[in-house]
Amino acid sequence: MNKPDFDTLHPYVRQYSDLGTGPVPVAPVVSPEYFERERETIFRKIWLNLGRVEDIPNPGDYVVRDIAILKASIILVRGDDGQVRAFHNVCRHRGNQLVQGSGNARGFACGFHGWTYDTQGQCVFVPDEEVFFNLDRGQVGLSPVRCETFAGFVFVTVNPAAPPLAQYLGGFGEQIGDFPFHTMRRMHTLKADVNCNWKVFIDAFQESYHGRFVHRLTAAAAGCVEDDPYAHLTSVRLYGPHRSASVPFNPGYQPTPAEALSFKYAQSLWLHEGNSGAQRTPGTNPAGHPNWLFDINVCFPNFFVDVSNSWFFTYHFWPVAVDRTHWEYNFYMLPPANAGERISREYSKLYLRDLLREDLSTVETTQAGLASGAIEHMILSDQEVAVRHQYKVVDDMVNGRWRG
Amino acid sequence: MALPHEFGDLEQWVADWAIGEEAARNRKRLASSMGQLQAYYDALLPRMDAIIPHLNQYSLHALAPAEQTLLDLALMFMEAAPAVEIYRHPDVPWGFVAERFHILPA
Numbered sequence: 001m002n003k004p005d006f007d008t009l010h011p012y013v014r015q016y017s018d019l020g021t022g023p024v025p026v027a028p029v030v031s032p033e034y035f036e037r038e039r040e041t042i043f044r045k046i047w048l049n050l051g052r053v054e055d056i057p058n059p060g061d062y063v064v065r066d067i068a069i070l071k072a073s074i075i076l077v078r079g080d081d082g083q084v085r086a087f088h089n090v091c092r093h094r095g096n097q098l099v100q101g102s103g104n105a106r107g108f109a110c111g112f113h114g115w116t117y118d119t120q121g122q123c124v125f126v127p128d129e130e131v132f133f134n135l136d137r138g139q140v141g142l143s144p145v146r147c148e149t150f151a152g153f154v155f156v157t158v159n160p161a162a163p164p165l166a167q168y169l170g171g172f173g174e175q176i177g178d179f180p181f182h183t184m185r186r187m188h189t190l191k192a193d194v195n196c197n198w199k200v201f202i203d204a205f206q207e208s209y210h211g212r213f214v215h216r217l218t219a220a221a222a223g224c225v226e227d228d229p230y231a232h233l234t235s236v237r238l239y240g241p242h243r244s245a246s247v248p249f250n251p252g253y254q255p256t257p258a259e260a261l262s263f264k265y266a267q268s269l270w271l272h273e274g275n276s277g278a279q280r281t282p283g284t285n286p287a288g289h290p291n292w293l294f295d296i297n298v299c300f301p302n303f304f305v306d307v308s309n310s311w312f313f314t315y316h317f318w319p320v321a322v323d324r325t326h327w328e329y330n331f332y333m334l335p336p337a338n339a340g341e342r343i344s345r346e347y348s349k350l351y352l353r354d355l356l357r358e359d360l361s362t363v364e365t366t367q368a369g370l371a372s373g374a375i376e377h378m379i380l381s382d383q384e385v386a387v388r389h390q391y392k393v394v395d396d397m398v399n400g401r402w403r404g
Numbered sequence: 405m406a407l408p409h410e411f412g413d414l415e416q417w418v419a420d421w422a423i424g425e426e427a428a429r430n431r432k433r434l435a436s437s438m439g440q441l442q443a444y445y446d447a448l449l450p451r452m453d454a455i456i457p458h459l460n461q462y463s464l465h466a467l468a469p470a471e472q473t474l475l476d477l478a479l480m481f482m483e484a485a486p487a488v489e490i491y492r493h494p495d496v497p498w499g500f501v502a503e504r505f506h507i508l509p510a
Contacts, residue, residue: 188507188508188509189510190505191506191508192504192505193504217497218486218490256485257489258481258485337464338464339475339478340460343479346478346482350483350485350486354496356500356505357496357500358499360499360500360505361498
């Protein structure tokens, strides 16, 4: 079997020596004060992903995102001019919330006093306008939120000084930007409110070390082999605050009968033309590794866009409190051309859904353990470089040391 | 008959297992015994190579009711499969509690 082409057990500390090797403090995941500093120094300063352009495909389509860490409710809306914009969901009159959920509308009318705005955020009607004092409707449009799109992903920031989105994404955006996201369709959404810190939650998804244990009945077989029993990451790339890692494929993997059916009629979750490193979908497997399962792509601070040959998924980890996170997952595949592909894709979708039940099983107990004060540090291996990177970037930003 | 006539042998499963939405199919799996899931899996597996070519004759977005019911049975097979093949248990044995894990359609 092919072994990863490393001449050391610690390739990543060599590659990223300034991250160090020491233990990492627990305090940032249990301290309410640190959480508030994260709110101010990170989440209020940075680009945050709120979805994809396909969420609001037609003029008048809108979706409301309530973002607890910003203490803000934001409307994403596609105007009659086709442009995607974001606004605070706050009436300019006395601050009431305008709308909830999602749909298609010609505008938004406040339920309190009927002030009405169009899909470009302009105020178009103020009932009983003449009893105001020289009110100029042109000056009381919805408060805009900076909104930019990259590869179809819609990001917002409440920081007027944030660099342009493409500059923020930098090399990370360049690596994944050509992936054919727009050709795929969402298959389902999963959500959970979980009692753990957003960083503890993220850690469960940015290493492969857990695979042999948490996924011992499932994905362990897809990545672990006799001379690589812990499915070492075959590539880790850090791009400023962002990171990407590749997970290996076990070329001896034997699908179950249902997965074999899935692979017979379409590409399957784990079995696909990219396994051998050839026929790579653009934006995947940056190292061209010959045994490739999928890439973990972490867009700082809280957004994953993991990619394979014929699917991608996103995770959003929305901090609610130091020990509470709202998690949302969206899974996308090429739209099925026929029933056989639809049935094939169902296997992939459900297998991954059940895998996530496994992943979510460790995070609340981990948070409880860390909150008990029993330990003051976490011990991280070379394979857990992504975990180490996240804590360093966060701490640098919280303490004003981050220089990009 | 709720199914195309070539699949009359599967008619007995329609009432309880032809379910149209993923969250409801998952609830069915979690509420079933291993015996029930194994019996369903054993009945559908050998028919999948006939079901799929049959359904592939038609547009996925314009299936007649009988074909839609057959598709629902095939999707339920995929829901039952991890329980039978991998977990040997209706649910993910040590998984995050199902009631707090929300499955929403696209």
